[in-house]
Amino acid sequence: MRLEKCWFCSSTVYPGHGIQFVRNDAKIFRFCRSKCHKNFKMKRNPRKVKWTKAYRRLHGKDMTQDATFEFERKRNRPERYDRNLTENTLKAIKVIDKVRSRRGEKHIQNRLKVRVAKDRKEAIKELDQQIHILIAPGATVKGASAATTSPKVPVKVQQESNENRMEE
Template structure:
């Protein structure tokens, strides 16, 4: 077989399993890190039937290859973005839980006490007003 670089050839000679070697395409596809099942990947397959040269057919083929490549790139980008989206959601959840655990570092201990005091004072005022109204009604 033909190899892209010498390290690939060396690993092949050492009988290393490419699905276990993290930097290989085989690993990335088996681990679900790259797009594996897609119609655009079917066009790249090797065809062993020789075709007689035809200029028009050749030009159409080249145009089609460009279109297929554009579609494939777009789908791969979408696949990667969907993978990254899940990680972002997990990060957000982790950040929220960390803030909930360590809220005492963010919020001062006396924060919210002013509102509680105001509420307590308002209830006291209302109760005093009720008492005074009752006393006024009792006097005449």
């Protein structure tokens, strides 16, 4: 049983699943589901579509170089059946899977660390540039001192109120 990878999104295609397109130059394109097939027919580039593995790899979202990637590969040469070898392989698969998932998590955590530092830097910059939004232009240190020193000017209120009554 050979588990193929989807041409578009790089997910595993199990036997009996998905669809396969053979171009007239005998090139084979396998798709895991109709979503990927439709995207191929729309001539979309998997490197530019954000949900594909190809995009995630290219943009450093996923782990790219690791020793665990060397185990799973297309072997185009038949191997003689060996019971011990098969048993060991089945055991190794579990171990390797664990190691890979742990390293993948580590990669994501490292990515997030960079993000935190970047966010902090951006926040400081924004605070520097946008401080005038928080503090009104009259309420700066200079303005506040001026307001306290200047004497209060009395305003005649009664006259205004009289004018209003006349209008009514």
